Amino acid sequence: MQPLVGVIADRSTSKYGRRRPFMVIGSFVVGLCLLVMGWASEIVAVFVPAGETRKNVTIVVAVLSIYAVDFAINRIVQACCRSLIVDTLPIPQQQLGSAWASRMAAIGHLIGYAIGSVDMVGIFGTAMGDSQFKQMTVIAALALIFSVLVTSYAVNERVLVSVRDADRKIGVRRILSQLFRTTVNLPPRIRAICWAQFWAWIGWFPFLFYSTTWVGETYFRYEAPKSTAEKSDTLGEVGRLGSLSLVVFSTITFISSVLLPFGVLSPESKRSTYTPRPPLGIIRLLNKISFVRPDLQTAWMISHLMFAATMIFAPFSRSLGFTTFLVALCGIPWAVSCWAPFAFMGVEINRLAIQSSSKSSSVTMITSSRASNRHSAYLPLDIPDTNDSDLELEERGPSILRLNHNLSDDTDSDTESNLGDTSASSTGELAGIYLGVLNVYTTLPQFVGTFISWIVFSILEPARVQPGEAADDGGSGEQKDDEWMNLNTDGPNAIAVCLFIGALSALVAAEATRRLKYVR
Template sequence: MPTGAIGVGTRIPSSTAWAGQPAIRGRSESVRMAYLTASIVGVQFTWGVEMSYCTPYLLQLGMAKSLVSLVWIAGPLSGLIMQPVVGILADRSTSPWGRRRPFMVGGAVVVSVLLMILGWAEELVSLFVSNQDLKRKVTITLAVLCIYAIDFAINSVQASGRSLIVDVLPTSKQQLGSAWATRMVAVGSLIGYGAGALDLEAIFGTALGDTQFKQLIVVAAIALLTCTGITCWAVSEKVLVDDGEPRPGNGAVDILAQMVRTTTNLPPRISAICWVQFWAWIGNANGYTGWFPFLFYSTTWVGEIYKRYDVPAGAQQSADALGQIGRLGSLSLIIFSTITFIGSVALPSLVRTPDDEKPEFTPRPPPGLAGVFEVYEKNKPSLLTAWTISHIIFTCTMILAPLANSFRYATTIVAICGIPWAVACWAPFTLMGVEINRLAGAGYRRVSGSDMEMAGGESSKGGAQGTTSSGELSGVYLGILNLFTTIPQFIGTMISWAVFSMLEPGKSPELAKEAHPSEHHPKDGPNAIAVCLFIGALSTGVAAYATNWLRRLE
């Protein structure tokens, strides 16, 4: 297939009718970008609470690590199913509110309700079950089901929010939009981990719940609804008009058929971007994941390192071990998120934009530094180079994970990963946004005025006349990118399960309540999470090679 061709069965017909133009409220570009990406703060805050506290929460309920690792198959499973499905359904939606925002609002409401059920799972089960052993089993089952449902629902919000960026912004703004999205990921993580590191019970008492976990759950639900509401209020979408022409069905068979046709007929550069993402998450031929174990286990790992190496022998066990480990892990992730935020702000200005367009203004450095700036501008690295370097940094850092023997050591390792994570959240979405806009052949115009800036093609119902605005297929293409992120995680989950089964087959001595010491896994052997992090590091070498492969298609 020639470069730039769109996969079979994926192009929206030329007779497609559109109403209106995409618009964002705000008097400055920074305000508009903040509004556009605000929903990502709420999504990431919720992910942060889940990743920081749900693993130790399940361990506290009595689950073995090998079983907890299988629970986190919810993440890749929900992404595998929900993001492509929501992308296709939204691409075809003729809702007068737009194609993305209805899915964002609906998903946010469902997630908030499920968070409440998760936080008060023990109390809800106690209303119906009195037997202690049965109550524990039912509570674990309910918690696991809630985690699965939350992951499915929040993927609807996340997928729609990412597609909205592609839909609204022109090609020249895709890197800026993705950079802002990465900043919001860092801000959401920073706020979430910061809240997790605080002793919320000392601040709020029992107003939001009687444990740290419950209070974070309430805050996460409020944050998700608020941030999603801001984006939906500030952004106006173009509307796909129902012109009476026959359109593809929305049944399961129709959606699956389009996914297969599109995935097997991807344009060359989009295909190459997807494969880089694939290797960044799966690694070598043995199927080990890179970022997956880091994101889900780093908090628990840091807390366990502290418990094993830093707590004096004979020291009294904390009454709220879950809260203590969660706070300790959150401290390291605060530094991680701070570095991610700094990187997301600084790196885009240091990297050449993928479309090589001239900037809208010419920087005027001090006269003494003008020569240095001129040389740097001529030799500014590409986004692909930055992505390659980020893979190498992550590999070198995670290889050291099994050697960690102190809280400070573990925190340093986690913090360094903030730089490659900033690029990982930014590069693939920027490159995909640029390619989707190129395929659409979009034309854009800036609308000056009071408080709205438009980004799009000609308004009215002119799909067949003039140029259409971009993003008709952003949902399905970003859904496919997510497939290449989530499929490797299934294999990674099985690898994690195997590692935990071999190295730490029992219950957590740091967290498991009401467990006899004979049921605990040993603490004097290698830390299983550190081994998973090491295995994950092996993945990114192949990702670096795949990024260079993508460079050949430039």
């Protein structure tokens, strides 16, 4: 769905901008669904009488709200936020913009884990809900809506004004057709970036999905006394131990997100020599530091190798400390993985836009603050002088909206000029759809990873009772922890094997990233 939303957003001529309406509406949908998730039982109780039916309906409502949150946050809000970075920043700042997005995400993770680790009801009372989960949904909803509103207010997004009726009236069939053509005929470098992301996420998925359970299970399997393993709240203890490791992981991710971008060359940066104004010794030192700074492609490749080198040791981990150390160490490559592919995509999308802008321009842009007048005095000033008819433009190929703006943004200007200036920075004319395709290459590995995990668990840990189910223990009705959690110290750990397979996939991703430099 994300590429489809991207196509619609790319061609949106809303006076509020291409991304802003989707971001704002999507954030309110997410907030509403979070509240529905937290108060599912109370909402259902208003309409359904007590009994088994109410319980089943509550489960259905909660599950549907989870799906709605996932769709709105990932396919609409997050996709448009990433596209907004591509649209508004010039090529030299694409890496910095993606790095800041990674930093904000890391801060959000830390705040989320901090909220989950304290007694919210004891601190704030029941004003925001009578349970920890309800209060977390309220805080999450308010934080998302506030952040999106601040972004929407602060960013001067340009409004798309199409000069062709063919670009104004687009049916579902044409949108799907363009989506299919774009996905099948990706530019070579964008396709290479997507495949590197594909192999990387086969490795990252089991880590992100199973790391908390892996940490807690390692403790109970190899270190915890037998009396501790027999406690009734073993599942909760596994979650707490795993969450602590994720707090450390997120802290390392945040620190790396802040520091690493300063040590990595921007995709469009060139290693420059310094002027002789400072002392000669300082000049030599600065030149050496500049020389050892890797470019973004090298840094992304190193992050794959670092993740692989870390997870290769997963099957050999026998202690809580070492397992937590491995999880925390992965925070460094994860920080790079959160910004590198998006920075690469931003550069390539803008580069394609600059190349195409030298051929012909079919639309113009005005600042959103002047959007209310775009159909009056401002529009005729920006229509490019072209003798091409709509039919001739259609016969050239897919309808592409040309979106260009100057490198130096003059916010007081009512209109944007120099539409054909290839030296100017161009907004991503297909940012939404290309980032949506990247999301497809991020999502498909999750299916692959789930299939691999199913095979591994079926072989190494078959027929285990799920948490909360009663085991066959002679009629006592009590669950034994070793019925659902593998406490056998002699056999292999299925989760660790999945992580090891992910490390092998990360090596393939490293090779795919290395080949980026040869793709033109």
